[in-house]
Amino acid sequence: MASSLLRILPIALLFTGDLISAQSMSIDSDDNVISTAKTLAANALTYYHGTEPGQTPGILPGPPPAGDYYWWEGGALWGTMIDYWHYTGDTTYNDIVTQAMLFQTGPNRDYMPPNVTASLGNDDQGFWGMSAMLAAEVNFPNPPSDQPQWLALAQAVFHTQADPNRHDDTCGGGLRWQIPFANNGYDYKNSIANGCFFNLGARLARYLHNQTYADWAEKTWDWVTSIGLMDGDYRIYDGAHVETNCTDINRAQFSYNNAVYLLGAAYMYNYTDGDQKWEQRINGLVDATIRDFFHNNVAFEISCEEHMTCTTDMLSFKGYLHRWMTTMTQIAPFTAAKVLPVLKQSAQAAVSQCTGGTDGKTCGFEWTSGKFDGSMGAGQTMNVLGAVSSLLVDKAQPPVTQESGGTSQGDPNAGQDSDSFMNTPAPITTGDRAGAGILTALVLASCVGTFAWMSIGD
Structure with missing residues (x-):
């Protein structure tokens, strides 16, 4: 599909390096925003090697x-x-994006590839699902007809997460962080996993005009607030453990949590034709997000940035904050007057510190410092790319629906063939124990002597 482009891209980037470095990182006009965004997009893709021989498409x-x-x-x-x-x-990178998004869908087309099972969380799957949903909403070029389609992929992610096996009675409901029960973190229920699920539900409700998705979104919001993961001042906390009935709330706050709930709430506002309840929630979250995650109108990751203890994951959160708050202003327009000036000032601070590297255009993480901080990576570059490209929102079409021009094909049965190994194991019965005991005895008898030299730990 993209073989010719994939072969020439590294060479093209090499030959355009001098041109890119000569460009001004300015956002004082639409043309300069586009030029700067192109520089940042090229820089972001330098961290991706999935088009190279022997590398895996789709992953960093x-x-x-x-x-x-x-x-x-x-x-x-x-x-x-x-x-x-x-x-x-x-359109330079469209074929690369399509190849990457399709390569990682997994055998059941639900973004649960077996090779990532050991660290597969509902939030991880949710991020891929939200990107597929975005592709449907902005009419990103559709994959070939014999490949999974964007809307169907988003539905598959949501349907697998709505399955009863993903929800239990601990803490009164909600999704766990991890999907396989054997994973470290399966005993944790957190805001981002449930936020991705809420976000997808709200967006599918609007795109398909389907109340079932909206009901799930409403139920998820209610659960998050009922157990205190979102408090009355719209602070959103990380999560809690099921062993304590989710009473040991980890009060760390992350900007992408606020952003994912803000965007979902905006979609619910739009879907419900401006329900005052959702307008009130959006207003509360907007004020809290600006209060907590913007220092003098510049994005700031409060959980880790002051002492630069941010993990690789956290180093990418500002980009989602900018991107999702921007989209919010399109589908809940009453937020634009308050939000867009803040995002523009923050984007200017972001660009101003992109002075590192040999070309003098590498971006760091600490936007409030006004200078390059030496922190380089895919997340840091994605942050600034998201902030800068979003400045063109006034010229962009709002997210579409199935009834307003959306072309992506859905599948109401998507996700039904997901692997059963992801499910919580069934309760062990007396018969199971007896059968297991007999089988164990037979296996041990056959192995004695033959494997006596082997360590029990092995």
Whole structure:
């Protein structure tokens, strides 16, 4: 599909390096915003090696210790690049995005590829689903007809997460952080996993005009607020453990939590034709987000930035904050007057510190400092790319629906063939124990002597 482009891209980037470095990183006009966004997009793709021989399409180098990045951040990168295309019209990377998004769908077309099972969280799957949903909403070019379609992929993610096996009675409901029960973190229910689910539900409700998705979104919001993961001042906390009935709330706050709920609430506002309840919630969240995550109108990650203890994951959160707050202003327009000036000032601070590297255009993380801080990576570049390209929102079409020009094909049965190994194990019965005991005895008898030299631990 994209073989010719994939072969020439590294060479093209090499030959255009001098031109890119000569360009001014300015956002004082639409033309300069586009020029700066192109520079940032090219820089962001230097961290991606999935088009190179022997590398895996779709993912950034990792997961640790193989590289810095977990699987989910690849999905986040492609969402950033889809927005980049939507705002600038630059089709340079579309084939790469499509190849990457399709390669990671997994055998059941639900963004649960078996090779990431050991760290597969509902939030990880959710990020890929939200990028697929974005592709449907902005009419990103559809995949070939024999490949999974954007809307169907988003539905598959949502349907697998709405399955009863993902929800239990602990803490009164809600999704757990991890999907496989054996994963570290399966005992944790957190805001981002439930936020992605809420976000997707709200967007599918609007796109398909389907109340069932809206009901799930409403139920998820109510659960998050009922157990205190979102308080009365619209502070959103990280999560809690099921062993304590979710009473040991980790009060760390992250900007992408606020952003994912803000965008979902905006979609619910739009779907419900301006329900005052959702307008009130949006207003409360907007004020809280500006209060907590913008220092003098510049994005600031309060959980880690002051002492620069941010993980690789956290180093990418500002980009989602900018991108999702921007989209919010399109589908809940009453927010634009308050939000867009803040985002523009923050984007200017972001660009101003992109002075590192050999070309003098590498971006760091600490936007409030006014200078390059030496922190380089895919997340840091994606942040600024998302902030800059979003400045073109006034020229961009708002997210479409199935009834207003959306062309992506859905599938109401998407996600039904998901692997059963992701499910919580069934309760062990007396018969199971007896059968297991007999089988164990037979196996041990056959192994005695033959494997006596082997360690029990092995």
